[in-house]
Structure formats: structure tokens, C-alpha cells
Amino acid sequence: MLEGTQAAVIVPLSAWLIYSLVRAFGQTRKLDHIPSIGFSDPILSYWSALQFLIDPIGFLRRGWETIQPGTKFVKVPGLTRWIVMPAVPEQYKEVAGAPDRSLSADMAGNEFLQGEFTMYFKEVGDHLQIGPIRHNLTRSLGDLLPSVHEEAVLALEDAFPLKENEWKSYVFMPSLLKVVTRISNRVLVGLPLCRDPEYIDSNVHYATAVFVESYLLYVLPYSLRGYAHRLFSPIPGIVNRMTNWMQPLIDARREEKAKLGQSWEQPQDVLSWLMDIAEERGRADRDPILRIMGLNFGSIHTTSITFTNALYSLLSRPQYIDPLREEIDECIQEEGWTKAALDKMSLLDSFLKESMRLDFFGVYIGQRMAVEDCTVSGIPIPKGTLVTASLVDGHLNREIWGPDGDEFDPYRFISMEKETGRRITSVTTSISSLTFGHGRHACPGRFFATQEMKLMLALFLQTYDMKLDNKDGARPKNMWVGLSCVPNQSASIMFRKRARV
Numbered sequence: 001m002l003e004g005t006q007a008a009v010i011v012p013l014s015a016w017l018i019y020s021l022v023r024a025f026g027q028t029r030k031l032d033h034i035p036s037i038g039f040s041d042p043i044l045s046y047w048s049a050l051q052f053l054i055d056p057i058g059f060l061r062r063g064w065e066t067i068q069p070g071t072k073f074v075k076v077p078g079l080t081r082w083i084v085m086p087a088v089p090e091q092y093k094e095v096a097g098a099p100d101r102s103l104s105a106d107m108a109g110n111e112f113l114q115g116e117f118t119m120y121f122k123e124v125g126d127h128l129q130i131g132p133i134r135h136n137l138t139r140s141l142g143d144l145l146p147s148v149h150e151e152a153v154l155a156l157e158d159a160f161p162l163k164e165n166e167w168k169s170y171v172f173m174p175s176l177l178k179v180v181t182r183i184s185n186r187v188l189v190g191l192p193l194c195r196d197p198e199y200i201d202s203n204v205h206y207a208t209a210v211f212v213e214s215y216l217l218y219v220l221p222y223s224l225r226g227y228a229h230r231l232f233s234p235i236p237g238i239v240n241r242m243t244n245w246m247q248p249l250i251d252a253r254r255e256e257k258a259k260l261g262q263s264w265e266q267p268q269d270v271l272s273w274l275m276d277i278a279e280e281r282g283r284a285d286r287d288p289i290l291r292i293m294g295l296n297f298g299s300i301h302t303t304s305i306t307f308t309n310a311l312y313s314l315l316s317r318p319q320y321i322d323p324l325r326e327e328i329d330e331c332i333q334e335e336g337w338t339k340a341a342l343d344k345m346s347l348l349d350s351f352l353k354e355s356m357r358l359d360f361f362g363v364y365i366g367q368r369m370a371v372e373d374c375t376v377s378g379i380p381i382p383k384g385t386l387v388t389a390s391l392v393d394g395h396l397n398r399e400i401w402g403p404d405g406d407e408f409d410p411y412r413f414i415s416m417e418k419e420t421g422r423r424i425t426s427v428t429t430s431i432s433s434l435t436f437g438h439g440r441h442a443c444p445g446r447f448f449a450t451q452e453m454k455l456m457l458a459l460f461l462q463t464y465d466m467k468l469d470n471k472d473g474a475r476p477k478n479m480w481v482g483l484s485c486v487p488n489q490s491a492s493i494m495f496r497k498r499a500r501v
């Protein structure tokens, strides 16, 4: 016989497992009309799901060769559900433009990140923070650049301290995460908070806590998730700490505004714009605080991963360092450290874009959940189906990128512009440039993120000589975590201050 506590755990979990299997069978039946990659039988599909986990890119590329011409969507087996993807990148257009009432980005986000619990979607799930990012921040990029540049210079000095002529090795990603958090927070909350090491650590910690908790809650029945969150989650504690940092800032700004009236100069940062929104709608100060936390979650790791991929790719191909340095020096001489200078750096931009094309976040992006039974391109999509874009097919498709599509060509987008007259930059999104998603929910922070990454790359190249700290200088291997892909977390880079700086 099971003892009380064992029974309390095993009985509900077994019930949940049986329920999940029954649901999986039901889901498979409803998706019978969509061809499968791998086995379509509900039991055998788990074997395919395992193969998919072991070699995601190979599994998809082999599977894609079996797709019949004219197929619009295929389904790919995940461990917990089927993932429906466009059979050709073109097919994602309709998904990307679909209204949220039929294909919802929010519902998908809620399932993956358990946003109701980890990101307080019940309070801030209206996503009002998108407006200030899309409009105020993007419009202010030029004005904000001097302070972003100042922060980047100081953040690099603090993260990679060096004596004259000294080569020193740093495990790169943990230091870069702090640099990115500090620079991003210069525009999110401003000085002095963006420099507070504990505030920076808490933001990094929050992002990790969201990922870990979302995995743990996902396997629990919905009815138990709220209890588990209240009992075990570190996130409410992180919100309290964030409030301790941000509340005095909010109070001080409000007092100053009341005191100075018309002559008050509103700080140009996202916190200010979010405070305006909260005031207009009569919301408590917790509202802008939770939104700043959400923006930090959405921007720190994405930017750090994308940037690290680019730097690893550059240092493993050192022949491109000099041409990049020449372009950077020329643009800075002509325009100073301005937005105009960064916009002129076309090789740097093409390099970054190529890096984003070849080193992507995982197998899919731009998740949408069918809120109701609907039809996309004439194909019935049942309620509850997960539809995504395929990063593998979009970014590696040889019909789009040519026979050398698997190769790293930093000049690719410059050549394409010369051939077609069409400028494709790091912020351009399309069915085959999906790093920032595409369509209705394409990342509104991409203009800032790209400016930040170009600025950092230019500063790293101007300030340091760098080499990968390994025997052969080869690019550190990316790591797959489930169906997501991240750059090597433990690789080190050797730095030396450049003599001419």
C-alpha cells in the first residue's frame, strides 16, 4: 500500500499522465489531415519526438525531404504536443498576420512561460508596454545614443578589467549578461539604478526563475499550479526586491514633478513612459514595476545570446576583424558615436544579420495557439493547436539562400543589396528572417536591440584585441537545451587592451 504522502503525489500525477495521454490521442486524431514529420501514430510519435530532441536540425531537414509538393502545413512531434509548422516559409505569412482572436501569441506565451504565474499576465497581460517600446524608444534612439554609449564604455571597463599589455581570459557569457543588463537598463530605468550590481543580478535571476518555474508548472495539472507558485516560487520575492529599488525612484520622480511643475524635465526612459500610462489608467505603481521586469526578461537573454553568437563567429573567423575595424573607424571619424555612424556600418550590420541567420534560438519561433477552430490557407486548424514558424526551414532553405546557404558569408546582405537593390538590414523581418519574429507581433524592441549590439561590437573591436581561449581557435559549439539552442555558456575569450585606444 502507498503511504499517505506518496499517494498524495502519485495518484494525482498518474491521473494527470492518463489525462495527458488521452488528450494526446484526441489531438492526434484532430490533426490527422496534416501530414507528419516522423511517425504519426500517437505512441510511435514519441519515438520520433525523441529523435527530434536528439538531433533537431537533422530530424527536420530529413523530414522536410519527405514532404509532398503542394503541402501547406506539417506537424512535428513534441514530447507533450504536436507542433504545426508551415511546409514552406511563405506559408507563415498568414499565420504571422492572423488576428489574436483566432491565433493567439498570448495564449502560446502563457503556456510556454506560464505567464499567468511567472509574469503576472492577469495584471499586465494587456501588454501596454509595447507602445512605449515601439514608439517612444524607437523614436528616441538617436537622442539616447550618447548615454547608451557612455554606459557601454563604462560597463565594458568594469566587466573586463585589464592592465596595460596584459592578456586576460574571461568566461564570456556571464560577464556579457551583466553588461547587456546594465546598458539596457540605462534606457529602461536610467541612472543610477542601471549600475546597481544587485539590481542587475536580480534581473538576470528573474529571467532564469521564469524559465525554470515555467518548466516545473507545465507538468502540473492547471489546478495545482497556483498553489505550487505560492508555495515554492522565488518570483514574488524578486518582485518585492524590485519594488524596493524602483518605488523610491518612482516617488522621487513624482515629487520632483509636483515641485517643479512646467519646468520639470521628464527623464527620457521607459520607466517614465510607463508611469504616464499607469497614471492615465489609474493603476498602482506595481504596474510599471512588473512591466519593467517583463521587458528585462524579454530583452536581456535574447540580446546576450544573439550578441555572443556573433562574437564567437567573428573570433573564429579572424580574417574579418580588420575589414570591420576599418569600417568602424571610418564611420566614427565621419559621424562620431552617433546613430548615423552605426547606421552607416553596413558590413557590421551584414555580419550581425548573417550570424542571426545561421545561429538561431532553436527549431521554432513566433508561436501562436488556436483560440478556436479556424482555417489557415484553407487548412482547418483545431482549437488548442500550436502553430509556429520553422527557424530551420526559414533560415537554411536553399531555395531562398542558394546552394551556399549553410555557409557563413558576412558580405551576404551587402551582395544581395547590390544584386537586387533591396536593403535587408538586421531589423528587417520576413518569412526567412525570423530572429525577431515576423508580422503582427514582430519584436518592437529590435531597433534598440540592434543598435545596442552594433554599438557593443564596434566598441569591443575598437577597445580590445580578442581571441577565443581554446587550442585551435574554433567556434565554441552551441548547446541544445530541448528544442532551444544557446551559445556555449562556459567558453572563454582572451582580451588585451589595444595600444591605439
Ligand code: HEM
Residues within 6 Å of the ligand: 105, 127, 129, 130, 133, 295, 298, 299, 302, 303, 304, 306, 365, 366, 367, 434, 435, 436, 437, 438, 439, 440, 441, 442, 443, 444, 445, 446, 448, 449
Ligand atoms: C536580440 C534581441 C531580441 C530578440 C532576438 C527578440 C526577439 C523577439 C521575438 C522572437 C519576439 C516574438 C515575435 C513573435 O511572436 O512573432 C519578441 C517580442 C517582443 N519583444 Fe523582443 N527580442 C529582442 C530584444 C528586445 C528588446 C531589447 C525589447 C525591449 C526593450 C523587446 C521587447 C519585446 C516585446 C515587448 C515583445 C512582444 C511583442 C508583441 O507581442 O507584439 N525585445 N522579441
